[in-house]
Amino acid sequence: MLTRRSLIRSTAALTLASSLPLVPARAQTGPLRLEITEGVIEPLPFAVPRFIARNGGAADAAADITRVIAADLRGTGLFRQIPESAHISSVTAFDAPVQYNDWQAINAQALIVGEVEESGGRLIVRFRLFDVFSQQPLGEGLQFVGPREGWRRMAHNVADQVYERITGEGGYFDTRVVFIHEEGPKNARLKRLAIMDYDGANVQFLTDSRSLVLAPRFSPTGDRIIYTSYESGQPRVYLMDVATVTRRPLEAISAGDMSFSPRFTPDGGSVVFSMAQGGNTDIFRVSVGGGARTQLTSAPSIETAPSFSPDGSQMVFESDRTGGQQIYVMPAGGGEPQRISRGTGRYGTPVWSPRGDYIAFTKQEAGRFHIGVMRTNGSEERLLTASFLDEGPTWAPNGRVLMFTRETAGADGAPAVYSVDISGRNLQRVATPGMASDPSWSPRLT
Amino acid sequence: MRRSLYASTALHAVALVWVAFGDAVLRDSPEPEFEVTGVTLLSTAEFEALTTAVEPTPVAVQTSPAPAPRPAPTPEPDPEPAPPPEPEPEPAPQPEPMPPGEVTDTIAPPAPLSGAPDLPPDTTPTPRAADRIAPVPTPAPEEDVAVAPEATPETADPQPAETPVEQEEVAAPEEATTEIVTEAETPSGGPLGPIASIRPPTRPARPEPVETAAPAPQPDPAPAPEPEPEPAPEPDPLAAAIASAVADAVTDPAPPAQPSGPPLTSAAREGFRVAVSACWNVGSLSNEAQRTTVVVGFDMSREGRPVDGTLRLVSYEGGSQSAAQQAFEAARRAILRCGANGYGLPAESYDHWRQVELVFNPEGMRLR
Structure with missing residues (x-):
C-alpha cells in the first residue's frame, strides 16, 4: 500500500512540477553571458x-x-x-x-x-x-x-x-628610410644612397653616383648606416655616420675577395656580412671598432643575407646547401643550422622581426616573386604579395609593416618601394622622388 | 463774364506757380538732415539676458591650465643642403635628421560638459551678490525708518490696549546702496549656482534576496461541534498525493536571484550577439590584443541600451594587461556604438538581460 501510495505521490509531483506555472524556470541565475567570436575588420x-x-x-x-x-x-x-x-x-x-x-x-x-x-x-x-x-x-x-x-x-x-x-602597438611614423635612389636607363643605372622620412618627405642624398651602392642597413640606433659599395672597384662593406656623412670601409679585405650583404647585430657593436673568398661564400662577424673577423658558417655552398633575432641569440640566413635557396636558423655564435623554409620554390633575404615573432622573406616560385612572413620555426608561412619581382623586405620598428622593392617587367621596368601590412592588407607604393630600391627602415627616432 | 474768366485764370495760374516753386523760393531754411542710426532688435529673452548678471558657464571651467612651454634642450639643427638634382657626382649633403620635437609635459584633460559626472572642482570665482540700485531716487520716506537686519512689520492699527504696548518702530532691510562695490573690493560670497552638476544617484542596489516567510501558522479553528460519529472514509490516495505535492510546490521558496519573465529566446540571444558582432572591429588591434579574450560586463537599461559607466573588464586571458586593455576598449566601443539605439531585447524578459557579460574571443579573427 505504501509503495503504491508513494508511486502515486511521485507521479503527481512530477506532473505538477512540469505543469504548474507557479514555479519559475531556473535556467539563468547570473548575468546573461554570450560569446562573440565574429567581428569585423575595418578602418x-x-x-x-x-x-x-x-x-x-x-x-x-x-x-x-x-x-x-x-x-x-x-x-x-x-x-x-x-x-x-x-x-x-x-x-x-x-x-x-x-x-x-x-x-x-x-x-x-x-x-x-x-x-x-x-x-x-x-x-x-x-x-x-x-x-x-x-x-x-x-x-x-x-x-x-x-x-x-x-x-x-x-x-x-x-x-x-x-x-x-x-x-596597443608602437608607432612607426617618426622614422626614416635609407634606400637606393636610381636614375637612368636600365642598362646604365646610376645608384645613390639616399635617406628620407618614412613617408617620402625630406629626401637627402648621402653618396654621389660615381660608385654603385647596394643594400644599405640602419644601425639599431639609427645613427649609422652600413652598405655595400663598389667604390674601390670590388664589392666592399662600408660604414657611414649619418650625422656627418663620413664613411669608411668596415675592414680591409684581400684583393679578389668580396664583402657584401651586411647587417648590424642587435647591440650595434658588430656587423655580420657575407664574404666571397675563392669561389665560396660564408658569413662572418666583425666588431664595428675593428679586430679579427669571426667565421660563422663554413660550407661549400653560398651562405648570405644574415639577420639576427632581436635578442641576439640566433641568426637567420639563406643558403643553397641543399641545392635550392632556402632559409636556415642557427645559434648566433655558430652551430648547426636548421632549415625552416619547407615550401616549394626558393627562399631568400630573411629578416627577423623586431618583435621576434616572425621572419620576413622573399620567395620565388613559378616565375613569380612574393614577400612573405613565417614563424621563426618556419610554420604559418603566409605570402603577402605577388608580382614580377618583389624582394628585400625590411621591418617597421613595430614589426607590423614591411617595406620592399617591387620592380616592373620589361625594358622600361623600374624599381619602386612598396609597403604592406603583415596581414597582407594595405599594399601601397611609398612616395620617392624617382626610382628607388633596397629600403631599410630605421628605428624610432624618439 | 469774360472778365471774371480772366480773373479766374490768372488766379489759378498764380496758385499753380506758388505750388510749384513757392516752397523752393520762399523756404527760409533747409530741412534738417536725418541721422540714420542702426538699431538692433532684441527679443525678450535677449533683453533679459543683457540685463541680468553674467554667470560663469561650464565651458569656461578649466581644470588646470596647460603647462607653460619650457625651452627644449634640443640642439639646433644642422643646415641641410639642398639635394642636387643631377645624377652627376657631387658631394653628399648633410643628412642630419630634422630636429626632434620633445615631449615635455602632459596636459590636463578638458572639462567635461555640464552634467557629466566627475566634474573637477570649480575654480571660477563666484560672483558677489550685487547690491541693488534703484533706477530712480527713492522718495524720502514720510518718517525715518530704522535700519534693522530683520523686517519688523508695522503694527496694524494700534488699538488702545488695556495694557499699554510699547510701539515698535517700523524697520526694513536696506534696499539700496549709494555706491557700487565691485567683487574685487569685497570677498566673494557664496556661489550663485551649483559648482558642479549633481552626480546622478548610483544605481540602486539589487534588493537582497528576501527569504520567503514561512506561512504563518493558521490559528486553530474554533472547535467545531463534535460531529456525529460516523465511520471515517478511506482517504483517497490520489487526492492526498496531489495535496501533498501542491503543498510542497507552494511552500518551496523561490531562489533569491530568480529572474522574472520569460527567458530570452535563442533568436533574441542570437540577434543580440550578431548586433554586437557587427560593431566589434578588431582590425586596429595589435597582434597581441588579437590573441586576447576579454570578458566585458555591463548593465542594461530597460530600453535595451548599455548603461554608461557600467562597462568593466571582468577578466581576460591570452595576453598581457596592456593588450587586454586595448581589447577591452575595442569591445567597449562595439557595445556602446551598436547599443546606442538599443538592442531591441524583449522588455518582458528584462530580468534576464539586466546584467550582461560578453566574451569577446578573437581567436577566429586573427590575421584573417
Missing part, C-alpha cells in the same frame, strides 16, 4: 579637426601638422579619416568640452584635438585623443616643443601617440 573612423593656431605665426604650421597627422593614420590602413566637411562640431578652443554627441552622429570613434603655438621661433604642439563613444580621453594630453623646421617630426610624434593608444 577605425577618426576625426582630426584642424589644429587651433594659438597665434598668427602658428597658422600654417597648425594646418600642416594636422594634414601630416591625418596622412600618417590614413596610411596605415587601420584608420579612416572623416572629412572635415562632414564635421558637425567645430573645435574652437583646445580646452573646450567635447561635444561627444556631434562626433557620434558622424560615427567618429576617435577624435584628435590639438593646438599649435609659436613662441620664440619654436613650436609648441599640444593634442588630446578622445574615445568618442566611451566619452572619455584616451591617455593624457601631451605637448611637444621643437624648432619650427621640425614640425613634421612633431606631427609624426602626435600620430605615433594616437596609433599607439588605439592599437
Whole structure:
C-alpha cells in the first residue's frame, strides 16, 4: 500500500512540477553571458579637426601638422579619416568640452584635438585623443616643443601617440628610410644612397653616383648606416655616420675577395656580412671598432643575407646547401643550422622581426616573386604579395609593416618601394622622388 | 463774364506757380538732415539676458591650465643642403635628421560638459551678490525708518490696549546702496549656482534576496461541534498525493536571484550577439590584443541600451594587461556604438538581460 501510495505521490509531483506555472524556470541565475567570436575588420573612423593656431605665426604650421597627422593614420590602413566637411562640431578652443554627441552622429570613434603655438621661433604642439563613444580621453594630453623646421617630426610624434593608444602597438611614423635612389636607363643605372622620412618627405642624398651602392642597413640606433659599395672597384662593406656623412670601409679585405650583404647585430657593436673568398661564400662577424673577423658558417655552398633575432641569440640566413635557396636558423655564435623554409620554390633575404615573432622573406616560385612572413620555426608561412619581382623586405620598428622593392617587367621596368601590412592588407607604393630600391627602415627616432 | 474768366485764370495760374516753386523760393531754411542710426532688435529673452548678471558657464571651467612651454634642450639643427638634382657626382649633403620635437609635459584633460559626472572642482570665482540700485531716487520716506537686519512689520492699527504696548518702530532691510562695490573690493560670497552638476544617484542596489516567510501558522479553528460519529472514509490516495505535492510546490521558496519573465529566446540571444558582432572591429588591434579574450560586463537599461559607466573588464586571458586593455576598449566601443539605439531585447524578459557579460574571443579573427 505504501509503495503504491508513494508511486502515486511521485507521479503527481512530477506532473505538477512540469505543469504548474507557479514555479519559475531556473535556467539563468547570473548575468546573461554570450560569446562573440565574429567581428569585423575595418578602418577605425577618426576625426582630426584642424589644429587651433594659438597665434598668427602658428597658422600654417597648425594646418600642416594636422594634414601630416591625418596622412600618417590614413596610411596605415587601420584608420579612416572623416572629412572635415562632414564635421558637425567645430573645435574652437583646445580646452573646450567635447561635444561627444556631434562626433557620434558622424560615427567618429576617435577624435584628435590639438593646438599649435609659436613662441620664440619654436613650436609648441599640444593634442588630446578622445574615445568618442566611451566619452572619455584616451591617455593624457601631451605637448611637444621643437624648432619650427621640425614640425613634421612633431606631427609624426602626435600620430605615433594616437596609433599607439588605439592599437596597443608602437608607432612607426617618426622614422626614416635609407634606400637606393636610381636614375637612368636600365642598362646604365646610376645608384645613390639616399635617406628620407618614412613617408617620402625630406629626401637627402648621402653618396654621389660615381660608385654603385647596394643594400644599405640602419644601425639599431639609427645613427649609422652600413652598405655595400663598389667604390674601390670590388664589392666592399662600408660604414657611414649619418650625422656627418663620413664613411669608411668596415675592414680591409684581400684583393679578389668580396664583402657584401651586411647587417648590424642587435647591440650595434658588430656587423655580420657575407664574404666571397675563392669561389665560396660564408658569413662572418666583425666588431664595428675593428679586430679579427669571426667565421660563422663554413660550407661549400653560398651562405648570405644574415639577420639576427632581436635578442641576439640566433641568426637567420639563406643558403643553397641543399641545392635550392632556402632559409636556415642557427645559434648566433655558430652551430648547426636548421632549415625552416619547407615550401616549394626558393627562399631568400630573411629578416627577423623586431618583435621576434616572425621572419620576413622573399620567395620565388613559378616565375613569380612574393614577400612573405613565417614563424621563426618556419610554420604559418603566409605570402603577402605577388608580382614580377618583389624582394628585400625590411621591418617597421613595430614589426607590423614591411617595406620592399617591387620592380616592373620589361625594358622600361623600374624599381619602386612598396609597403604592406603583415596581414597582407594595405599594399601601397611609398612616395620617392624617382626610382628607388633596397629600403631599410630605421628605428624610432624618439 | 469774360472778365471774371480772366480773373479766374490768372488766379489759378498764380496758385499753380506758388505750388510749384513757392516752397523752393520762399523756404527760409533747409530741412534738417536725418541721422540714420542702426538699431538692433532684441527679443525678450535677449533683453533679459543683457540685463541680468553674467554667470560663469561650464565651458569656461578649466581644470588646470596647460603647462607653460619650457625651452627644449634640443640642439639646433644642422643646415641641410639642398639635394642636387643631377645624377652627376657631387658631394653628399648633410643628412642630419630634422630636429626632434620633445615631449615635455602632459596636459590636463578638458572639462567635461555640464552634467557629466566627475566634474573637477570649480575654480571660477563666484560672483558677489550685487547690491541693488534703484533706477530712480527713492522718495524720502514720510518718517525715518530704522535700519534693522530683520523686517519688523508695522503694527496694524494700534488699538488702545488695556495694557499699554510699547510701539515698535517700523524697520526694513536696506534696499539700496549709494555706491557700487565691485567683487574685487569685497570677498566673494557664496556661489550663485551649483559648482558642479549633481552626480546622478548610483544605481540602486539589487534588493537582497528576501527569504520567503514561512506561512504563518493558521490559528486553530474554533472547535467545531463534535460531529456525529460516523465511520471515517478511506482517504483517497490520489487526492492526498496531489495535496501533498501542491503543498510542497507552494511552500518551496523561490531562489533569491530568480529572474522574472520569460527567458530570452535563442533568436533574441542570437540577434543580440550578431548586433554586437557587427560593431566589434578588431582590425586596429595589435597582434597581441588579437590573441586576447576579454570578458566585458555591463548593465542594461530597460530600453535595451548599455548603461554608461557600467562597462568593466571582468577578466581576460591570452595576453598581457596592456593588450587586454586595448581589447577591452575595442569591445567597449562595439557595445556602446551598436547599443546606442538599443538592442531591441524583449522588455518582458528584462530580468534576464539586466546584467550582461560578453566574451569577446578573437581567436577566429586573427590575421584573417
